[in-house]
Amino acid sequence: MTASPHAVVIGAGTLGMCSAFSLAEHGVRVTVLDARSIASGSSGRSVGVVGTQLTNPFDILLRIHSVRQLRDWESLGLGFNHIGYLRLARTAKQMELFAQSVKIQEDAGFRSRLYQARELQQLIPHINPDGLQGGLFGPDDGFLDPHEMCTFLAEKVRALGGNIFQFCELVDVKRRYGGYKLDTSKGRIDCDFVVNAAGAWAPAVAETFGQTLHICPQRHEAVTIHLDESLDYTMPMVMDLVNGEGTGLNFRHEKRNELIAEIHKVGSPLPEDPDNYNDQCEENSKVKLAELLLDRVPELPGARLGRGWAGLYPVTADHRPFVGAIKPSEPTLITAAGAGGYGIQLAPVIGTIVTDWVLHGAPVSVPGTEMLSPTAARNVPVNAHACLQSVAATEDYLGSPNL
Numbered sequence: 001m002t003a004s005p006h007a008v009v010i011g012a013g014t015l016g017m018c019s020a021f022s023l024a025e026h027g028v029r030v031t032v033l034d035a036r037s038i039a040s041g042s043s044g045r046s047v048g049v050v051g052t053q054l055t056n057p058f059d060i061l062l063r064i065h066s067v068r069q070l071r072d073w074e075s076l077g078l079g080f081n082h083i084g085y086l087r088l089a090r091t092a093k094q095m096e097l098f099a100q101s102v103k104i105q106e107d108a109g110f111r112s113r114l115y116q117a118r119e120l121q122q123l124i125p126h127i128n129p130d131g132l133q134g135g136l137f138g139p140d141d142g143f144l145d146p147h148e149m150c151t152f153l154a155e156k157v158r159a160l161g162g163n164i165f166q167f168c169e170l171v172d173v174k175r176r177y178g179g180y181k182l183d184t185s186k187g188r189i190d191c192d193f194v195v196n197a198a199g200a201w202a203p204a205v206a207e208t209f210g211q212t213l214h215i216c217p218q219r220h221e222a223v224t225i226h227l228d229e230s231l232d233y234t235m236p237m238v239m240d241l242v243n244g245e246g247t248g249l250n251f252r253h254e255k256r257n258e259l260i261a262e263i264h265k266v267g268s269p270l271p272e273d274p275d276n277y278n279d280q281c282e283e284n285s286k287v288k289l290a291e292l293l294l295d296r297v298p299e300l301p302g303a304r305l306g307r308g309w310a311g312l313y314p315v316t317a318d319h320r321p322f323v324g325a326i327k328p329s330e331p332t333l334i335t336a337a338g339a340g341g342y343g344i345q346l347a348p349v350i351g352t353i354v355t356d357w358v359l360h361g362a363p364v365s366v367p368g369t370e371m372l373s374p375t376a377a378r379n380v381p382v383n384a385h386a387c388l389q390s391v392a393a394t395e396d397y398l399g400s401p402n403l
């Protein structure tokens with residue numbers, strides 16, 4: 001290896017671009033390849049929500065690290081809409097977990113508070129609180145445009161001397177002593193490290209290296225909702241879902257007269273072929289979504305469904321991302337993939353962990369992140385139904401497979 005290692009990042013989605021920027025900032029020579037264009041995979045199909053309203057302390061810690069990074073990028077010009085994030089609770093037990101979350105976030109200097117059911121209309125005048133105990137609200141959370149985030153980072157990477165090759169697909173690999181010769185659709189590239197950030201295609205990229213990676217691409221649908229009149233308040237991101245208790249949804253303001261909603265069907269997502277899946281929202285999903293929305297926020301002025309689409313969550317068996325080497329014997333091939341429904345909000349912290357692996361051979365910046373390595377215990381086939389059931393049984397993982 002030379003004094004300044006050369007890392008090739010495969011995939012220009014949020015995980016790839018955050019990894020590339022973090023590496024470049026730390027003096028690593030970086031080349032990013034994407035088989036298509038920047039943010040053309042799951043990242044460009046996401047609803048872009050970033051927040052810290054989770055209940056597991058480690059999951060909160062990861063997001064706190066990401067949000068701090070995003071605040072820095074915001075000060076450099078990245079757009080971020082601070083509309084707030086409200087996670088609804090239907091049981092007293094969920095409210096207890098939310099109270100613990102408030103404490104953890106407060107200790108880290110993040111604002112968050114509990115709302116009782118009777119107080120929810122202070123936040124959302126249209127909300128129907130029937131069946132709710134209350135909610136957890138983070139006023140500083142919000143959403144960004146993942147495509148803008150990727151292009152913002154691409155500019156920064158280029159400014160630091162990195163290269164980004166679009167429509168450049170990795171097709172074959174030859175190992176050389178201490179590194180690789182990568183054959184791409186645009187020619188050969190020599191490098192010391194490879195970061196596999198190919199999202200739903202990461203298993204295929206791993207296979208090119210003779211390795212096995214278990215990531216299940218699961219299809220998720222989103223729809224826009226047009227309103228006849230603007231609301232006189234901002235609709236925060238609302239997560240109205242309890243795992244294992246049937247279909248749920250999340251929704252948020254997008255523009256003055258427009259909301260975006262995403263539907264979550266418990267037990268439904270089966271593996272998809274990322275090169276050949278239905279990328280449109282199905283009519284029956286739209287009908288179900290309209291029912292759920294009207295139930296939770298009745299009397300939205302003239303609400304009607306607009307454009308819908310579908311994209312893929314790249315999901316691992318335990319619903320946490322893979323960051324690290326598949327085989328300790330090959331520490332130069334680093335996986336950064338499998339962030340499921342959280343790949344926008346987790347991307348900045350994942351970029352930091354990737355850089356740790358390249359520069360230090362271990363994650364040193366964020367405590368506990370060695371557990372994100374795709375070890376043999378974690379890198380196991382994803383059984384969608386069993387997986388969702390086990391997550392549903394763990395209240396601490398509230399909402400984890402989703403946002």
Ligand SMILES: Cc1cc2nc3c(=O)[nH]c(=O)nc-3n(C[C@H](O)[C@H](O)[C@H](O)COP(=O)(O)OP(=O)(O)OC[C@H]3O[C@@H](n4cnc5c(N)ncnc54)[C@H](O)[C@@H]3O)c2cc1C
Nearest residue numbers: 011013015035041042043047049170199311342343344345
């Ligand atoms: C409807 C929907 C809503 C979502 N909402 C949210 C949300 O609100 N918040 C959140 O945090 N997350 C959300 N997500 C999840 C999030 O979008 C994903 O977790 C994230 O985009 C994954 O990013 P990635 O970089 O791993 O993969 P991708 O964005 O898919 O990038 C992988 C890239 O690799 C490239 N590639 C593949 N094979 C090769 C190859 N052989 N050579 C070169 N390049 C290759 C692809 O072209 C692609 O551009 C949502 C997802 C969906 C579908």
